[in-house]
Amino acid sequence: MPLTYTAFITKAVVTALKAFPTLNASLDGQKVIYHQNVNLGLAVALDWGLIVPVMHNASELNLLGLAKRAADLAERARTKKLKPEEVAGGTFTISNPGVFGSTIGFPIINQPQVAIMGVGAIEKRVVVVDDMIAIRPRGFLSLSFDHRLVDGSVADQFMAKVKASLEGITDADLA
Numbered sequence: 001m002p003l004t005y006t007a008f009i010t011k012a013v014v015t016a017l018k019a020f021p022t023l024n025a026s027l028d029g030q031k032v033i034y035h036q037n038v039n040l041g042l043a044v045a046l047d048w049g050l051i052v053p054v055m056h057n058a059s060e061l062n063l064l065g066l067a068k069r070a071a072d073l074a075e076r077a078r079t080k081k082l083k084p085e086e087v088a089g090g091t092f093t094i095s096n097p098g099v100f101g102s103t104i105g106f107p108i109i110n111q112p113q114v115a116i117m118g119v120g121a122i123e124k125r126v127v128v129v130d131d132m133i134a135i136r137p138r139g140f141l142s143l144s145f146d147h148r149l150v151d152g153s154v155a156d157q158f159m160a161k162v163k164a165s166l167e168g169i170t171d172a173d174l175a
Contacts, residue, residue: 005122005139006042007067009094012165013117014038014059014066017092020158022150024091026112032149033112041090041110042070044077045099051077052110054090098122104140114149117162118142 017024017038025034040058043050053073055061061069076082092113097105098121105118122139129136141162145155 003063003067005119005137006070006096007063008166009119009141009162010040010042010055010058010066010070011063012162013092013094014040014061015165016158016161018059019161020154022154023115023145023158025114025149026091027114027146027149028112035091037091039089039091041093041113042073043093043095043107044074045096046078050095051082051087052090052093053077053082053086054088056089092116094119098139104142106142106144109144109146111146115143115145115155115158118144 021034024038025032027033037057038059040055041052042055043052053076055066055069055073058066058069073082073086076086090110090113093107093110093116095105095107095116096119097107098119101121104120107116107118109116118141120140120142122137124135125138127134127136127138141159143155143159
């Protein structure tokens with residue numbers, strides 16, 4: 001099974017959610033619920049709109065497990081074979097407006113969750129690597145978050161952790 005960018009992004013998000021549990025929470029009125037499990041919603045574009053299947057207990061999966069689960073859920077979403085429990089209980093969502101070529105998007109939070117990350121198109125871009133110009137795949141990530149629980153500092157640290165994870169995934173993560 002080929003690994004796509006989605007697998008690496010989901011792995012980085014799961015890693016960051018473990019480090020910043022405030023973003024893996026939900027609000028029930030005035031009550032804050034911190035979730036032990038990462039139940040990662042992945043928005044899937046369909047001909048008639050979006051659906052968000054949930055990878056329950058995503059933090060228990062390695063990179064290949066995340067890739068397989070994401071591919072399975074997306075395929076079953078497109079063929080209308082998801083079970084009701086597979087579209088419920090998400091604690092954080094990733095949306096990918098980049099699949100349509102958008103450079104960046106700012107998705108709306110899937111309440112009662114407190115944050116959602118948008119993934120822009122991943123394209124070859126000119127970058128500086130070791131003081132030399134190079135062409136590398138790059139994409140923009142965005143984060144919408146609920147200020148009632150998440151402040152900008154924590155959101156920025158979360159995004160820095162996602163970035164660091166994406167830049168430093170090792171072979172050990174494949175195990």
